[in-house]
Amino acid sequence: MTHLSDESLIELATGEGRASDLEHEATCEACALRVRESRETLALLRRTDVPEPSPLYWEALRSGVRERIADDKRRVSAWTLLVPLAAAAALSFVLWGGGAKPPAGAGPSLAAWSPLPVAEEDEGLRVLEGLALTADGDADWDEPEGLAAYVADLTDEDSQALAETLRGRGQGGES
Amino acid sequence: MTSSAIALPLGLASSVPGGEASLERDAERAAIAACRRGEREAFDALVARYQRPIYRLCYRYVNNHEDANDLAQDAFLKAWRAISSFRGESAFSTWLYRIAVNACLNHRALKRPVTQELPETLIDPRPGAHAEAERDDEARRVRAAVSQLPDRQRATLILKIYHDLTHEEVAEILGSSVGTVKANLFHAVANLRRQMGAAGDARP
Numbered sequence: 001m002t003h004l005s006d007e008s009l010i011e012l013a014t015g016e017g018r019a020s021d022l023e024h025e026a027t028c029e030a031c032a033l034r035v036r037e038s039r040e041t042l043a044l045l046r047r048t049d050v051p052e053p054s055p056l057y058w059e060a061l062r063s064g065v066r067e068r069i070a071d072d073k074r075r076v077s078a079w080t081l082l083v084p085l086a087a088a089a090a091l092s093f094v095l096w097g098g099g100a101k102p103p104a105g106a107g108p109s110l111a112a113w114s115p116l117p118v119a120e121e122d123e124g125l126r127v128l129e130g131l132a133l134t135a136d137g138d139a140d141w142d143e144p145e146g147l148a149a150y151v152a153d154l155t156d157e158d159s160q161a162l163a164e165t166l167r168g169r170g171q172g173g174e175s
Numbered sequence: 176m177t178s179s180a181i182a183l184p185l186g187l188a189s190s191v192p193g194g195e196a197s198l199e200r201d202a203e204r205a206a207i208a209a210c211r212r213g214e215r216e217a218f219d220a221l222v223a224r225y226q227r228p229i230y231r232l233c234y235r236y237v238n239n240h241e242d243a244n245d246l247a248q249d250a251f252l253k254a255w256r257a258i259s260s261f262r263g264e265s266a267f268s269t270w271l272y273r274i275a276v277n278a279c280l281n282h283r284a285l286k287r288p289v290t291q292e293l294p295e296t297l298i299d300p301r302p303g304a305h306a307e308a309e310r311d312d313e314a315r316r317v318r319a320a321v322s323q324l325p326d327r328q329r330a331t332l333i334l335k336i337y338h339d340l341t342h343e344e345v346a347e348i349l350g351s352s353v354g355t356v357k358a359n360l361f362h363a364v365a366n367l368r369r370q371m372g373a374a375g376d377a378r379p
Contacts, residue, residue: 006357006358006361006362007354007357007358007361009361010357010360010361010364011357013364014335014360016342037368038361038364038365038368041364041367041368041371042336042364044313044317044371045317045321045332045336045337045367046336046337047313047314048313048314048317048318049314050231050234050235050318051234051240053230053240058223058226058227061222061226061230061244061247061248062219062222062223062226064244064248065219065222065248065251065252065255066215066219068248068251068252069215069218069252069255072252072255072256
């Protein structure tokens with residue numbers, strides 16, 4: 001005799017059994033016992049309730065949900081402001097610091113472009129400041145020719161001062 | 176429709192003789208539409224309607240009030256965030272249960288000591304109401320045994336036995352087949368029987 005499958009057994013236990021399975025249960029003692037045990041367990045489960053919270057709790061739950069929705073809205077608003085700011089900061093970083101690395105062996109390292117202590121009498125620094133001020137205005141640093149064009153327009157004196165400054169910073173190890 | 180007009184039918188529908196289900200469905204649809212327009216008061220009405228079954232589902236899953244409260248609030252917050260994606264292809268209750276069950280399934284013990292104590296201000300003022308439930312040793316043992324079941328078996332058992340859902344509804348909520356639901360239910364019952372039997376044997 002083929003006994004009831006697990007699926008048929010649980011269907012019978014939950015009162016959703018098929019007629020053929022009910023017939024089998026009526027005639028097979030082993031299957032009838034398994035179905036009865038499962039029914040007993042389910043009956044025990046159904047008798048078991050959860051502790052009823054205070055009637056006051058439901059208002060506290062709703063209030064908690066309202067607060068979390070309000071917090072969530074504030075957080076989303078903050079992000080909508082922060083994301084463009086972060087994007088702008090990242091773009092600035094790429095344009096000013098991380099973008100235009102000089103080719104290897106072509107002069108001073110990038111460290112020469114790091115913030116330097118102000119030395120009023122250093123002509124090279126004056127030129128560098130000029131570079132920065134110009135860039136702050138309308139220089140397009142996305143295009144390498146923007147910087148190249150500025151350097152090409154320097155007077156001989158300024159160009160020499162810039163070269164000396166960069167060379168001096170590179171050798172002196174200042175960064 | 177204003178949100179205040181939505182909140183009333185949800186609360187009153189069950190007291191109106193005849194046609195309650197239809198009234199409630201209409202009110203629920205109106206509340207959902209209002210929520211999709213961003214009206215938080217309408218969502219409050221939906222929370223009021225479903226807070227009890229959702230909390231109880233969570234409680235049965237984690238077997239303590241604090242986590243159940245957190246999970247229920249999480250479920251409602253997620254529902255609010257996602258309500259614009261609710262297309263009405265399934266019942267709202269099924270959709271909400273799915274969110275709550277997923278919150279439970281994703282719940283990885285918050286490492287909070289298990290306790291059934293309620294905050295003092297929330298304790299039921301009726302004499303002995305909470306104590307009565309807590310005295311029920313059998314109920315406590317059963318709840319503890321349920322909370323030890325593997326995740327899927329536990330979710331299946333809770334939805335099927337305590338929320339009176341059909342195998343098909345449980346399958347839809349859990350995103351599995353009807354056959355899997357029946358198999359999980361069978362194993363859940365067998366495991367519980369074994370656990371309860373072992374606990375019973377161990378008792379003096």
